[in-house]
Amino acid sequence: MKRMLTGNASAAWGARISEVEYIGGYPITPQSEVVELLSKWVAEGAMNAVYTNYESEHSMFAGVGAASLSGVRAFTSTSSQGLMFAIEMLYAIAGWRAPVVFVNVARGLGMPMILQVEHGDIMGIRDTGFLQLHAETCQEVLDFVPMAYRIGEDRRVMLPVAVNMDGFLISFGREPVDVPDKELVRDFLPKYNRPYPVVDFSNPVAYAPTIVDGYAYMYFKEQLQKAQERAREVFYEAAADFERIIGRRYEPIERYMLDDADYAIVSTGSYSTIIRGAVRRLRERGERVGMVRIRMFRPFPRDEFVDALSGLKGVAVFDQNISLGKGGVIYTELAEALYHAKERPRVLMSFIGGLGGAEISFDAVRYMLERLKDAVASGEEPRNPNWLFSEEDRRRLARALKLTLGEEVISE
């Protein structure tokens, strides 16, 4: 049944239809609605789960991780500063191999403080061992939660999963969302079966002993990587079952208008809606351009990217994040992925934009394509990264600087 839902409500519904048994909560804008809804549903008895309010995100992640380690399906959600505060626990949860699922509502990272979207938070946890699914729409937010449990709890994987949505645009924005029946989800998602739960007195175990020797530490890290690698095959199986049972099909990357394309724009998250629309219009104008959107960011869909982008003349990467001192994260990772492609695109260009919810328009997408085509035509190495500041951005900035500094630094 379809209804109008925010991204936050979609996340909560995702947890509800996954029959989550334990929820840890802590408020942060723009995520709070997720835990508000879940706490209400538990209080009403609509969900058969235990809900606990924690005093910080760090504790909250410790709590859900420990619950998962005890054999209980656990869920939480957070955003931005909260995620950074908890990051130490994320490594612990992955190391415990506790398949917690959490929804991140992407938001920029202070200072300066910002509430609007940027992907710095979710990219900041890319090395922790969490799998990552990135949603573009409210529907994907909802669908990715049961998908995440299915993949994370698989014996071949046993890893926690982050589902990402964009703050404000998706978290507070509503669109029609289909909420599948619990019965269907039960067919899709088996019960969580943890080997050696910590609460089992008939098989007592000691979790996460301190390691002093490199060989053993490296073994456990290597096994985390191997489990990540196997998550790729599990994703495909889960996606096939999801399509069969629920009726929607997901691939690790979305390929849009790539047939006979010379150029492509790579992106992730909700701004992809704008980019997709622009690509369609540019196609109508005769431009041979397509789009690739990331759904699974960890493990990184390397083979899928090689397959999708091989043979193209140029690829522009739109990064809504910045790894300071290096550049866009997706751009950097994609460069590695394409390095060994037999028909590597000749030009790979990096664009940074949309930070803190800065706007992206059709024209900005056209601009990226023009710059990309210029670079391909010139045959010279492009300068990276390129910042997507608009005339309008500059005008507004000039006014703000005049107000804050009392002098005109940039002319309007």
Add this chain to the structure above:
Amino acid sequence: MIIRVRLHGRGGQAMKTAGRVVGTAAFLEGFRAQDSPMYGPERRGAPVASFLRISDEEIAERGYVWSPDIIAIADPTLIGDPRANVLDGARQSTAAFVNIPTLDGIRVGDLTRLTNYDVTRAAIRLLGRAVLSSGVAGAVVKLLPISRQSLEEAVKIEMEDIGLKEREIDLNVKLALECFEGTPRVPVEPLPTEELQQFRAVELGWQPPEVSIGLIRNVGNGVEKMTGSWRVSRPVIDYSKCTRCGVCFDYCPEAAITLAGPDNRPVIDYDHCKGCLICYNECPVKGAITVEEEGLAEKVASGGVV
């Protein structure tokens, strides 16, 4: 030429400082030098090691010394302690210094170039305590192309660095020089760098979560660690005087005393007793628990010097 040295001791015997003294002595002598301790979680009495490399060429190595040209053993009970790994990567030609009064009946694997000095006795005589750093350093320097003067200077620098007063520094210098003089020199044959252990890569592959999640299913397996070798002094129960009050059992932090039989006879588990002597100190009956120094010969015999 790089000479690689590994020093083995027990926590509290100051092998890190011994390594630093030799490192500084080598540096003063004009060599390139590198010294580093191994940090583990283990405490006073547990096997520890430190590492040294001295060279007249670039030292393109770090950390653990896998193929030692010299092994220094500050505590002979380590030789038979499987957790001390004293013989890791040793060759027949590796020189070994042992802190022991005599080498009679002592075997260190199949090593042939053995030398010795009773550093412990010298330390107790000079410093009043079995602090072995300067003495072991003096003995090791004897096997290296380093002068007496550099040794003396290095001891001064390092002892000042750890905050010793002038008198204590002088006594440490005396100790180092005595051990330097007293240790018979044996030839040292540095292993050419090309002959260092080969690296052979292996593939482990994915393993199921029951195996690859960092957990210990065999809880309580710590009992396999024979911490009895940490002991310097041994508490001994005289059952003719023991009243079976159980106080020794009550206060043993290590759970190394059990009450056995119908009369609750306390039994000390010498495989694990670390020799803290709380039982001796707390026993309410005079003479029911006595203390014996761990005789070296006895320890070597029971500790299994190979």
Add this chain to the structure above:
Amino acid sequence: MSSEPTRYRTLKDIPKEEYMAPGTPLCAGCGAQLALRLALKALGPHTIVVNVPGCVALFAIYPYSSLKLPFVFTSFVAAPATAQGIVDAIKVLRSKGVNLPEDTKVLVVVGDGAAYDIGLQSSSGALHRQLDHYYFVYDNEAYGNTGFQYSSATPFLSRTTTSEATDRVPGNTFWKKDLFEIWRAHGVPYIATVAASKPVDLLRKFEKAARFKGPKLFLALGVCPTGWGSDPQMTVKIDKLAVETGIWPLKEAVYGEVRHTYIPRSLKPVEEYLRTQRRFAHLFDGKHDDLLKEYQARVNAYWEKVWSTELK
């Protein structure tokens, strides 16, 4: 306490069962280890241990474990929150019909660094939520596992490796944080201080705590021969001196009502305790007598209050 029914009347009643395997990597003569060993005897076999970095982490050094109990190691900050997750999960599992022993307990074991400093927020949260768990602090009054650096549990005038005693500073110049009172402000059912040298008192307190649902908090003195510079064989004697000088009061608080379980009629001078440890050795050069007096006065003032309220 003598009026209350108990399994523990004399030292003879100390249970023989051990939940700690000998052969641990902890220092010889460790007071924390002794206190924990006794506590585990009272808690029994259905105890899940949550632990963080600190000396007791040495009970699980790969590939060995020294506790014969379920154990989970978590981040320094997060022991109470980790316990919360387990306690909540037990609730879920029981509601699903999973059979767990009725006396299942979750025990947090942390040192003073975690309890007084870095984990205080997390424990405050768990206490406020009235988390049904046991919280055992082995207080060796410094960051012992990293080499004895200052913590907010470090006593006045103690030397640590980050609060050195020199001709300009007499060691740590702050008074030890009163964690007992911080806990008490949370309105929890049971709080107690314990000392390994008083095993019967310790066991009875754990026995009594079992009656209550909610946080049950224990603060155990952890005599630390390595950090304190004391003779390992003197551990129990020093522990006893801490009690008899009044420096380590033995007390409990039931829903905030404080009662001392051992009230010395007269106090041994603090000097007698301080002199057993190298961390205080700098105080006995004749130049620190004023500070020693201040120390004694502080202890006296504490007991004057106790004597006037509890001894009638």
